[in-house]
Amino acid sequence: MITTYREAMRQAIRDAMQRDERVFVMGEDVGAYGGCYAVSKGLMDEFGPERIRDTPLSESGFTGAGIGAAMGGMRPIVEIMTVNFSLLALDQIVNNAATLRHMSGGQFSVPLVIRMATGAGRQLAAQHSHSLEVWYAHVPGLKVLAPATVEDARGMLWTALEDPDPVIIFEHVGLYNDKGELPDDAGAVPIDRAAVRREGSDVTLITYGGNLGKCRTAATRLEAEGISAEVIDLRTLRPLDDETIMDSVRKTHRAVIVDEGWRTCSLASEISARIMEQCLYELEAPVQRVCSLEVPIPYPQHLEQAAIPQPETIVAAAKEVLGR
Amino acid sequence: MTPLDRHHAHQLLEQMIRIRRFEEKSAELYSAGKIRGFLHLYIGEEAVSVGVQQSIQPQDSVLATYREHGHALMAGLSAGSIMAEMYGKQEGCSRGRGGSMHLFSAEHRFYGGNAIVAGALPMAVGLALADKMKGREAVTFCFFGEGAVAEGEFHESLNLAALWKLPVAFLCENNGYAMGTALERSESVLDLYKKAESYGITSVAVDGMNVGEVEAQTSKAVEAIRAGQGPRFLEYRTYRFRAHSMFDAQLYRDKAEVEEWQKRDPITLFEDALRRRDLITAAEHDAMEARVAAEIEEAVAFAEAGTWEPVERILDDVHTEAPQ
Numbered sequence A: 001m002i003t004t005y006r007e008a009m010r011q012a013i014r015d016a017m018q019r020d021e022r023v024f025v026m027g028e029d030v031g032a033y034g035g036c037y038a039v040s041k042g043l044m045d046e047f048g049p050e051r052i053r054d055t056p057l058s059e060s061g062f063t064g065a066g067i068g069a070a071m072g073g074m075r076p077i078v079e080i081m082t083v084n085f086s087l088l089a090l091d092q093i094v095n096n097a098a099t100l101r102h103m104s105g106g107q108f109s110v111p112l113v114i115r116m117a118t119g120a121g122r123q124l125a126a127q128h129s130h131s132l133e134v135w136y137a138h139v140p141g142l143k144v145l146a147p148a149t150v151e152d153a154r155g156m157l158w159t160a161l162e163d164p165d166p167v168i169i170f171e172h173v174g175l176y177n178d179k180g181e182l183p184d185d186a187g188a189v190p191i192d193r194a195a196v197r198r199e200g201s202d203v204t205l206i207t208y209g210g211n212l213g214k215c216r217t218a219a220t221r222l223e224a225e226g227i228s229a230e231v232i233d234l235r236t237l238r239p240l241d242d243e244t245i246m247d248s249v250r251k252t253h254r255a256v257i258v259d260e261g262w263r264t265c266s267l268a269s270e271i272s273a274r275i276m277e278q279c280l281y282e283l284e285a286p287v288q289r290v291c292s293l294e295v296p297i298p299y300p301q302h303l304e305q306a307a308i309p310q311p312e313t314i315v316a317a318a319k320e321v322l323g324r
Numbered sequence B: 001m002t003p004l005d006r007h008h009a010h011q012l013l014e015q016m017i018r019i020r021r022f023e024e025k026s027a028e029l030y031s032a033g034k035i036r037g038f039l040h041l042y043i044g045e046e047a048v049s050v051g052v053q054q055s056i057q058p059q060d061s062v063l064a065t066y067r068e069h070g071h072a073l074m075a076g077l078s079a080g081s082i083m084a085e086m087y088g089k090q091e092g093c094s095r096g097r098g099g100s101m102h103l104f105s106a107e108h109r110f111y112g113g114n115a116i117v118a119g120a121l122p123m124a125v126g127l128a129l130a131d132k133m134k135g136r137e138a139v140t141f142c143f144f145g146e147g148a149v150a151e152g153e154f155h156e157s158l159n160l161a162a163l164w165k166l167p168v169a170f171l172c173e174n175n176g177y178a179m180g181t182a183l184e185r186s187e188s189v190l191d192l193y194k195k196a197e198s199y200g201i202t203s204v205a206v207d208g209m210n211v212g213e214v215e216a217q218t219s220k221a222v223e224a225i226r227a228g229q230g231p232r233f234l235e236y237r238t239y240r241f242r243a244h245s246m247f248d249a250q251l252y253r254d255k256a257e258v259e260e261w262q263k264r265d266p267i268t269l270f271e272d273a274l275r276r277r278d279l280i281t282a283a284e285h286d287a288m289e290a291r292v293a294a295e296i297e298e299a300v301a302f303a304e305a306g307t308w309e310p311v312e313r314i315l316d317d318v319h320t321e322a323p324q
């Protein structure tokens, strides 16, 4: 069955709601409006306003309420419209959700799932377009997922809901209309491993979420020039699957990390450091990072596109590590 | 009514028409792909910004939301510089980098277009604090939608402003909906001015469709602020005739409700009142429309003729450059 990323995500929510009556969705405009990116469209009619619960504009309040409800035995899915707005809930996520289990000596856990959109490309300017995944990936106590395919959009949510601890799911805004094949019996997928999306032997392109497509495009272009690129989709940003990354780097001896976050203190920085720690002597060239320019994402299309990774910049970085 | 009153009434009407036509043109240009990203129209709410403007003096500061084309025009930004901004051209009031949601002008003490709901309120408190500490006689005018009232920042800001007796006018544009969430689905107390009152701030609800009423009530409140009596809160009851943004399918409200409110279109209401009292002739009205049309045509031409900021300058202004 061909489906969109958005529909796959909606089907995942529907499935979870049907499977477990403790599951409910809470967030701004998830109900009557149909979800700011139309993910939950129609679900309020199906499940009612108690379980598809519109909240006032109060990110800190309803995210905190999600934490409380999770501790109280429910399985909330909190939707925050975009990662920029999640900063209003940062306190609840970092100071409460992430700490409670450890700080209480293991007595309390927070089985909460938070979904939010991320990323640039829609000309929404500097308060709607950032990729702050790494802020959350920095925090012990959280798990951070970034489904990049229709299958992962469909499958990661249930696995996240089964997790006894808080899980954050990042959905890149450029993915919602992506189409893909989904088996009729599609369901939960494991979240503990990165995936090799394309096999190759000359260079490893490491990416996640909205930049997987750009890396695939870059790999195709590189192939035309006789360069064989392997593409790794991290899928889970915390904890990182070092094994899959290192296995690939040991094979290709060259790595390019593609991350829409800003370069400084990025996820790409972390992965680069791990490669250095774990397989420096396997490398034929220094690791390259293709990240966003260190600038608030600008509105006009030519500047926005210039600010974020592109197939051309990925190709150039790959050639650089190959000395071509 | 004195000739002066007559002239004033004409000005109010012309300014409302100016905002209306400017935005109708913007919607058209959005469909034509000239304006991108999010575009939030103020159509239906013009009486608020026009009425409030009558109390704003050159030394005062203004802060607004992403629905701020009208406020920017009223603050004195040229139609051309706003249109060019929405085109993303470097001749725009924010050099093209902000777009529709992020209009700025230091010259006009217009502190922006803020796209984080309630994000401007704490800044308004700070601007007023600076005025007070420096002994500047000025008022800070802070516009926001009723959706902001649910955010923590709203409550923190009102408390601070009241506690420190700061010269802030909190101007709540209550159009009944925050995106698709109706006020009665998001607030425990529907008379929002009562929330402000609970902080010890004198507050009032105003018919936001009646420009004369808006002007009179605002002027009274602002006089009190200028007299050193601390902040005031005004709740303008109004309605947004158009969708929240250009992406909104308006699943959450009936056409009939919109039509009911359109009977109280602020421009028609005021125009009819002037006609009934013989305060405007058809020729005067036509002359207004003609002036406005010419200004908008010129603004569009200015935006069309504008240029793209060179990509090499994308990093300018991330930090203040050291003087050469």
Ligand SMILES: Cc1ncc(C[n+]2csc(CCOP(=O)(O)OP(=O)(O)O)c2C)c(N)n1
Residues within 6 Å of the ligand: A028, A057, A059, A081, A085, A088, B067, B115, B116, B117, B118, B144, B145, B146, B147, B148, B175, B177, B178, B179, B240, B244
């Ligand atoms: C902190 C934050 N959360 C969510 C949003 C998304 N959003 C943009 S406008 C809006 C509705 C705001 O409604 P209101 O304050 O009443 O102003 P209106 O749009 O009606 O003028 C929402 C939810 C945002 N911009 N900022």
